[in-house]
Amino acid sequence: MISRDFNTLALEVNGKLLNNEFATAVFSGVAIDSRVVRGEQLFVAIEGENDDGHRYIGNVVQKNCAGLLVNNNFTGTDEFKNRVAMVAVDDSHRAMITLAQNYRDESDTKLIAVTGSNGKTTTKEIIYSFIRNKTNKTYRSPGNYNNLFGLPLAIFDMPSDTEYAVFELGISVAGEMRQLARIAQPEVVLMTNIGPTHLETLGSMENVAEEKFSLADAIGPEKIVILNADDPTLMQAAARRKRDFVTYGFGQSADYMAKKAGISTSGFPQITIDGKTIEIKLFGEHQVYNVLAAYATCR
Incomplete structure (x- = not known):
């Protein structure tokens, strides 16, 4: 199972870690469904045609997920960045695919x-x-x-x-x-x-x-x-x-x-x-x- 610290994640997906206090925090596993996310996982908030994972970030933070991968245009970063590790990218789905390719390469x-x-x-x-x-x-x-x-x-x-x-x-x-x-x-x-x-x-x-x-x-x-x-x-x-x-x-x-x-x-x-x-x-x-x-x- 994939495991990374959030500083490494930000570098891999060309993103920005929004709070350096979480640089050495580690996630294990990835979820895109807020209903099944576990405490040790990274939650990737994906903006889709019919729904937007960013709407459920409050729910996954309450579940004590390890951290978040969000789009740069997410308006709630100030609310959550001091509560949980958060990496912002241009396109969270594309970043997830890049991360999967890198893990497969290893x-x-x-x-x-x-x-x-x-x-x-x-x-x-x-x-x-x-x-x-x-x-x-x-x-x-x-x-x-x-x-x-x-x-x-x-x-x-x-x-x-x-x-x-x-x-x-x-x-x-x-x-x-x-x-x-x-x-x-x-x-x-x-x-x-x-x-x-x-x-x-x-x-x-x-x-x-x-x-x-x-x-x-x-x-x-x-x-x-x-x-x-x-x-x-x-x-x-x-x-x-x-x-x-x-x-x-x-x-x-x-x-x-x-x-x-x-x-x-x-x-x-x-x-x-x-x-x-x-x-x-x-x-x-x-x-x-x-x-x-x-x-x-x-x-």
Whole structure:
């Protein structure tokens, strides 16, 4: 978990510490929701489209949070700066992203990023469970913390000695994935599928695929990118790129292939991988793809 003193925080995010008496005070962890902030955490007040975190600063100060990251235009600095550590910046959300990038830079964690229109969360959890059988120093992003607000929070909560981490990354507008890639800095990318999601902002499934592929485009050619070979939109986008991919699938030739093996006596789907039949104790035939994707990633 991230921990900093407030003098270091101000330097990292190009901000101003408003009371030097708090220079050596330390926070551990970050929150942007005033309802869940804990005493040792930094509260980042973000001005959003529908609400403004600066409105709740009085509440978080009453909860004895470790300190505040606020915008320069916050009008209540004089009221609170002598009660709690406070760093002011031009844009608190952008400063939070910078802080997350810096914390990720300090880590030697091998990070696996999972993206796709469907199956991200379940596949992430399966990968996590596979790896955790090998090492306890494994972490996964909580819930669907997968955007430019949730991903930094998930990064902040990652223990500093984590060996493997699994994160899901989600997008809704063009350009978002490249920003997520700069924060996560993945060693391995898994793309599950492309479906008709976010068409109101991205226009077509081909555009969705291109936005997802910007994650692969943002990492070096020595990094691993894993694709669902049975998804034609994914594979068409892959064909436009000059890099190697690892593939998995049931219907098409792939590096990791499996066969559907019907339904078990318990009513769960089964697949055969590398000559072994596996019962998938998750409901829904689509879960066979999630398990195969996780298998290919962990191999």
